[in-house]
Amino acid sequence: MGTNRNTIEKFSLGHKILRYYVDFSFRIFFRTKSHNYNKVPQDEIIIFALNHQNTLVDALALLATVKKQPVFMARADIFNTKIINNILTFLKILPIYRIRDGKESLRNNDAIFLKTVDVLKNKNGLVILPEGSHLGIRRLRTLKKGISRIALQAEESNDYKLNIKIIPVGLDYSNYINFRSKLFVYFGEAINVSDYYDAYKENPPRGMNLLRERVEEELKKYIIHIGNDEYYKMIDFLRKFYLPELNINTRKQPDTLFAEQKIIEKLNQFIEQKPDEANQLKEKMGDFESLLQKLNFKLWVLQKSKYSIFGMLIQSIFMILLFPIYLVGVLINYIPYKVPVMLTKKVKDRQFLSSFRFVIAILLFPLYYFILAIIGSLIVDNTWVVLISVLSSLIIGLFAFHYYIEIKKFWAKIRYTYLSRIKDKNLEELKLLYSQISDFGNRFL
Numbered sequence: 001m002g003t004n005r006n007t008i009e010k011f012s013l014g015h016k017i018l019r020y021y022v023d024f025s026f027r028i029f030f031r032t033k034s035h036n037y038n039k040v041p042q043d044e045i046i047i048f049a050l051n052h053q054n055t056l057v058d059a060l061a062l063l064a065t066v067k068k069q070p071v072f073m074a075r076a077d078i079f080n081t082k083i084i085n086n087i088l089t090f091l092k093i094l095p096i097y098r099i100r101d102g103k104e105s106l107r108n109n110d111a112i113f114l115k116t117v118d119v120l121k122n123k124n125g126l127v128i129l130p131e132g133s134h135l136g137i138r139r140l141r142t143l144k145k146g147i148s149r150i151a152l153q154a155e156e157s158n159d160y161k162l163n164i165k166i167i168p169v170g171l172d173y174s175n176y177i178n179f180r181s182k183l184f185v186y187f188g189e190a191i192n193v194s195d196y197y198d199a200y201k202e203n204p205p206r207g208m209n210l211l212r213e214r215v216e217e218e219l220k221k222y223i224i225h226i227g228n229d230e231y232y233k234m235i236d237f238l239r240k241f242y243l244p245e246l247n248i249n250t251r252k253q254p255d256t257l258f259a260e261q262k263i264i265e266k267l268n269q270f271i272e273q274k275p276d277e278a279n280q281l282k283e284k285m286g287d288f289e290s291l292l293q294k295l296n297f298k299l300w301v302l303q304k305s306k307y308s309i310f311g312m313l314i315q316s317i318f319m320i321l322l323f324p325i326y327l328v329g330v331l332i333n334y335i336p337y338k339v340p341v342m343l344t345k346k347v348k349d350r351q352f353l354s355s356f357r358f359v360i361a362i363l364l365f366p367l368y369y370f371i372l373a374i375i376g377s378l379i380v381d382n383t384w385v386v387l388i389s390v391l392s393s394l395i396i397g398l399f400a401f402h403y404y405i406e407i408k409k410f411w412a413k414i415r416y417t418y419l420s421r422i423k424d425k426n427l428e429e430l431k432l433l434y435s436q437i438s439d440f441g442n443r444f445l
Contacts, residue, residue: 005089008071008115009122015069015092025362026064028398029354030057030173030183034065035254037187042068045120045162046190049147049215050169051140051223052129054176056355061171062127065185070125073116073146075132076101076108094119096146117154120162126150130215136176136351138224138236140216148211151193152200160197165190166215170222172257177353180401184253186222191215224260231271234282237289239263242441244303263445270444281440288433295419295426297412302434307413315410322403329400332393336361336368337401369394 026032040046048070052058059072069092076095079085088095094112097105119126128150130143151164168188175181191214200207226235239260243250246259271278292299340357347353369390376386419427 008089008092009119009124011069022362023064026060029179029358030181032064032183033253034185037065040167040187041165041190045123045164046125047151047164047166048125048127048169049166049219050129051171051219052131052134053136054173054354055134055351058129058171061183061185062169068124070127071119072127116150120154134351138226140220140223140225143212143216145208145212147215148208152208155193164193166193168215168219168222170219172224176351186254188218188222191218226264228268231282234285235264235267237285238267240299242445245441245445266444284433284437288437291426291430301412301416307417312413319410325396326400326403329396333397333400336365339364
């Protein structure tokens with residue numbers, strides 16, 4: 001069930017079984033947190049509207065946080081072979097045809113529209129990424145009319161009795177690519193399509209535009225949106241730079257998201273009201289970022305600024321004690337961790353990197369550990385010992401990855417402390433720029 005487009009909205013056991021593995025793996029790849037899903041009406045007709053920044057990963061993010069089997073809509077050109085078409089249909093994805101696919105192909109949307117009505121009535125949810133294409137920047141682009149057209153035409157064809165609700169869903173990545181990056185999925189307040197019935201009946205294009213604009217307006221509440229092209233890089237950097245100034249728990253969401261939105265709002269006001277000072281800030285930020293890269297430091301090193309020698313000594317002892325476990329983890333897991341990175345080196349669109357690496361990883365890891373299990377069974381005549389060893393290898397591999405990150409951070413602390421002691425010229429200049437940029441923040445935060 002679920003492999004036939006005619007029954008795509010129906011429950012699929014195969015889809016459910018696959019979801020267990022994919023969702024589990026996804027939450028390992030991205031440290032995923034969600035907020036407000038408990039407020040999503042479960043017994044009503046729903047369209048999920050997501051911002052689109054990270055290709056396939058955006059869809060997987062929703063799947064990892066919802067309980068039902070929603071159906072997705074994607075551009076038709078990816079359904080280019082029978083095999084891919086069958087796979088995508090099994091994954092509960094429907095094509096949507098665009099003018100660039102050819103005028104004749106637009107007729108196919110009639111059948112797709114009828115199927116979306118079936119999907120909506122089934123109440124598992126229809127998922128649309130209304131920007132139409134991905135873009136790896138923290139900004140919501142103008143939405144396409146497709147989402148409002150589908151919602152309002154579905155209501156029209158059912159005498160306005162469906163009472164469809166659109167749920168804006170904001171996705172926020174700490175990093176689009178890196179393994180174990182943070183991902184926050186924010187389910188927004190429901191938008192009642194019924195609010196736009198009258199406008200649509202009076203003037204369909206206007207009604208669709210009003211609904212589209214409302215979805216766009218609501219989505220911006222749940223994401224990081226940086227609309228300024230000229231100062232985009234500066235704002236994107238400074239939203240993290242000034243975060244400690246607001247004294248919030250940066251591990252707590254949505255507090256961190258709201259704090260960053262506040263910083264962005266204040267920066268936009270500052271740029272508009274004091275353009276000359278904003279240019280000075282932009283120049284200093286550029287110099288600061290260049291020096292930061294030259295010294296191979298991350299922003300957090302400066303934000304902490306002082307490190308206890310005793311604390312680093314204790315940490316070094318733990319690092320030494322845990323090093324053998326790290327070494328075992330690296331030796332056992334180097335191949336499955338390294339291969340996805342190597343196979344995606346030539347990918348031109350960086351936003352596809354995490355998608356490709358994730359897909360390769362979920363295919364490679366089971367195969368790799370299965371081979372380990374076979375080798376283990378030839379050495380040890382005890383199934384339980386082999387299974388526990390393989391599972392331990394997976395856990396130790398994850399430990400080794402985090403250990404490696406902590407080693408890099410520990411080395412950064414040592415280098416920072418040493419360079420501070422010897423009054424390194426570049427570091428002193430970096431500290432001065434940090435202080436000056438902080439002073440700018442005191443003027444508008």
